[in-house]
Amino acid sequence: MKKKWFKTLTGAVLVASLVSLTACGAAGENKPNQSEGSEVKGTDKPITLRIVWWGSQTRHEATQKALDLYTEKHPNIQFEPEFSGFDGYFQKLSTQAAARNAADIIQMDAAYLAEYAGRSQLADLSQGINLDDVDKTLLDSGNYTGKQFAIPLGNNAMGMGYNKAIVDSLGIKGPSDGWIWDDYFQFGIDAKAKLGADKYALYNSLNDLFSYDMYQLSKGKGYSVTQEGKFNIDKDTWLEWANKHIELIKSGVILPPDQWATDKIGDPAQDIVINGKSLIRRTFASEFPGLANNMDEAGLVTSPKGSGYLKPSMFWSVSADSKYVEESKKFIDWFINDAEVAEILGTTRGIPVSKKVLAAMESKFTPIDKAQVDLINKTAPNAQPFNPGAIGWGNFQKDYGSIVDLLSFGKSTPEKTFEEIVKKASEYEKNASKIAK
Structure with missing residues (x-):
């Protein structure tokens, strides 16, 4: 896996390394594709999407701003967010999923994907989301038994x-x-x-x-x-x-x-x-x-x-029991492809997966962002193969x-x-x- 993801990485210019990290081919385009041609059929009736994630306060605040922006652009969509630290997150999710009461949109970790997809607790996301600008090898990390049960949100390293x-x-x-x-x-x-x-x-x-x-x-x-x-x-x-x-x-x-x-x-x-x-x-x-x-x-x-x-930083998945699978897909499409939300999120979930989003953001990376990229680049040459769990x-x-x-x-x-x-x-x-x- 590591050879596929990072074979083009070098110790050269930061921007060049970063673009190669996600198999870049989008240089010269200033604005990411904002889900063109990937609109998911949904509904205009008022709905509330439950969404859960783990992370730091920085991630919490950025995600909440993104949710507010989505509601501003789609007034019929409200969110019921729930966030926490990593400890206890999957214990709670396991209980909810077993009771068929999991949130609509779930932040998923690669180490747990087989557990939830294997129990048929996640919806198939193979169709309805624009994934053209996501590196295929990275995308395949969210694939289980030939179906896309999770959409990667970033590149990552320990x-x-x-x-x-x-x-x-x-x-x-x-x-x-x-x-x-x-x-x-x-x-x-x-x-x-x-x-x-x-x-x-x-x-x-x-x-x-x-x-x-x-x-x-x-x-x-x-x-x-x-x-x-x-x-x-x-x-x-x-x-x-x-x-x-x-x-x-x-x-x-x-x-x-x-x-x-x-x-x-x-x-x-x-x-x-x-x-x-x-x-x-x-x-x-x-x-x-x-x-x-x-x-x-x-x-x-x-x-x-x-x-x-190396690993995908995390994924978005959708509960198989959600009543709003199509609306959830539409949100995920926007989350990974939209330029405006990318400005809000920065690298709070790792280095962005969309090549066009990445090309638009790279000149604005802070020293903290660059430290993340540097860790990924330095880990890549001798990285252990990632174990996605069982x-x-x-x-x-x-x-x-x-x-x-x-x-x-x-x-x-x-x-x-x-x-x-x-x-x-x-x-x-x-x-x-x-x-x-």
């Missing part, structure tokens, strides 16, 4: 965001592109020595499956769950990870679990880096604006070597976190915790096997 102002003031070697996990842990130790007793350097990633996947990828052992739905956590690698975290929690390098538990990425009050509880955290490129806009100076570097990967495993991340929490709080041992993870994973494997049949 990296590390940190409080650059504080790190620079400590006089230590800070995070850098091309570092390895040993460098990451040593950075935490060095920073702790300068911070003092009640300050912490590293975020507590022990119960975060995303972070563990990054570590296991760096060891060449793949993702924790295969695309076929098989449990794949390597015991020795996981014990190494767990023991290192326990050591650093005890020495005060890693944020204690009771202070980490309420973390919400991008939230000015609860994000552990924004509020000063930690110096660094994993972050997707698309999440960086929420971090950078709430700090004096934020930095963004690649994930430790061998652990970075049907039946949608809630495993949550259960994994709950099990490992006991270890974080000193109520279990690494060996016992791993046994519990394996036990829980076997339940998911059996369930996935039943669904497949």
Whole structure:
């Protein structure tokens, strides 16, 4: 996948790199196609579309402005928005979808697409949306069993965001592109020595499956769950990870679990880096604006070597139970293709997918926007293949976190915790096997 998406990337001029990222062929056109020829048959009667998404306050505010603009242009369409942080988002969505009460328009993550499309909970979006200016490989990331169940909204990469102002003031070697996990842990130790007793350097990633996947990828052992739905956590690698975290929690390098538990990425009050509880955290490129806009100076570097990967930042999907599928398609068409809404949204959902929108925006990119592009470009050459997830495993991340929490709080041992993870994973494997049949 990585070779298809990013084979044209070079370290040359930012604009050239950015345009190649989305297979650009639209240079010289100043205004994006505003859904020409892609009008979806709908209705003029008053309707309310429920729409849900996760993200930072920056994304929330930009999305709300976009919704207001759409209603201004289409007075019969009102929105009932609901937004939150990522934590708990898919647990709530799972409950709603099972009760056939999901929102009309759903922000979907690539890791969960198979879960919802495989259960026939999403509408087919193969027709009725102008996708001519979206790179086919990126578009295919929203395809499941030959149907388009999700429309990508941006390009993305996994990296590390940190409080650059504080790190620079400590006089230590800070995070850098091309570092390895040993460098990451040593950075935490060095920073702790300068911070003092009640300050912490590293975020507590022990119960975060995303972070563990990054570590296991760096060891060449793949993702924790295969695309076929098989449990794949390597015991020795996981014990190494767990023991290192326990050591650093005890020495005060890693944020204690009771202070980490309420973390919400991008939230000015609860994000552990924004509020000063930690110096660094994993972050997707698309999440960086929420971090950078709430700090004096934020930095963004690649994930430790061998652990970075590329993915669609997120998608819009439509519930299969929606009464307004056609109206929802019309909104999505506008959202990805309209120049005016692109000005509002900026890069709050990653680098825009429409080549024409991108061509119109590139000259206006801020340093924060360019940092996102830079992370994608630097990750691309050695990116791990992205794992879109497996049907039946949608809630495993949550259960994994709950099990490992006991270890974080000193109520279990690494060996016992791993046994519990394996036990829980076997339940998911059996369930996935039943669904497949």
